[in-house]
Amino acid sequence: MLRASGVQWDLRKVDHYxxxxxxxxxxxxxxxxxxxxxxxxxxxxxxxxxxxxQQALKAIPGGPFENLEARRLSQGKNSEWNLFEYQFISKKPxxxxxxxxxxHYVRVEAPKGELGVFLIGDDxxxxxxxxxxxPGFINLQILPQLVKGMKLADIMTILGSIDIIMGEVDR
Numbered sequence: 001m002l003r004a005s006g007v008q009w010d011l012r013k014v015d016h017y018x019x020x021x022x023x024x025x026x027x028x029x030x031x032x033x034x035x036x037x038x039x040x041x042x043x044x045x046x047x048x049x050x051x052x053x054q055q056a057l058k059a060i061p062g063g064p065f066e067n068l069e070a071r072r073l074s075q076g077k078n079s080e081w082n083l084f085e086y087q088f089i090s091k092k093p094x095x096x097x098x099x100x101x102x103x104h105y106v107r108v109e110a111p112k113g114e115l116g117v118f119l120i121g122d123d124x125x126x127x128x129x130x131x132x133x134x135p136g137f138i139n140l141q142i143l144p145q146l147v148k149g150m151k152l153a154d155i156m157t158i159l160g161s162i163d164i165i166m167g168e169v170d171r
Contacts, residue, residue, distance in 0.1 A: 001113060001139050001162070004038040006031035011109040023055045035154075035161035042163075045111070096125055110135050112163055136168035 002009050010027045012020040028044030030037035099121025107116040113135030120129040139162050146158050 001038070001142065003027065003029040004041045005033040011107060011114060015107070017108070019056070019059070020052075022059070023052055025052050025055075035157050038161040098123055098125055099127055107133075112136055113139060134168045136163070136165050140164055140169055 008027045008029050025048050028041050030040050101121055101123045104119040107114050116133035118131040119127045122128040147155055
């Protein structure tokens, strides 16, 4: 929504997370702020994503790797890899750690905007409070201003350009 309204904002550039600083890519943006601008930004983001993936694939270091599941499948039913001890060898347990007694907010760039997770810890493995800030709900807040003065037929195009997912909005 922001990038289709003339704001060059992307958390991957602002927060400098992961390896995005090492890759060559541009923030896709338009200044018009209408449904076409949102569409063009979405198409531009897909093209930039392909460039990012191609660069990331070239940056993966070479070397040996082991795929235990493929080895198990290639040896057939009578393989020792089918024994009970090896059934879940590729499944790693989730890490368990205590959340300190403080507030935590983490944000990442999602396809439709900022996805935020807010936690309040209380020195246990379970958070005292958890709030997920989805981009769809935030994008929906501008809908009354977008449809004001528009024709009824334009509302479907506007809703489609916002890309509302009701499961994300209904919290």
